[in-house]
């Protein structure tokens with residue numbers, strides 16, 4: 687199994703990689719607990735790597751959960767774009783303004 691801790695790093699790089707590695711492992715463990723049922727744990731776990739595949743039920747639950755998160759992020763982005771759109775024109779509606787604030791909002795909209 688790939689382990690970034692087996693690469694050669696300086697002490698600082700090693701510490702940084704180690705922190706991220708541990709955080710990711712913790713996140714994966716949490717996700718696995720949230721997403722897998724007993725069937726996954728008992729019949730689909732690879733004893734060598736500890737990696738657990740998802741049964742159809744858990745897979746569907748994960749997809750549903752991810753879709754909901756994507757929808758929520760899309761709604762959040764839409765609301766922020768609407769606010770930026772107003773700020774981009776503030777003081778010069780319905781046209782784009784040229785104040786410092788208008789320009790900042792216009793640039794933020796371009797970056798999307």
Ligand SMILES: [Zn+2]
Nearest residue numbers: 723726741744
């Ligand atoms: Zn399952």
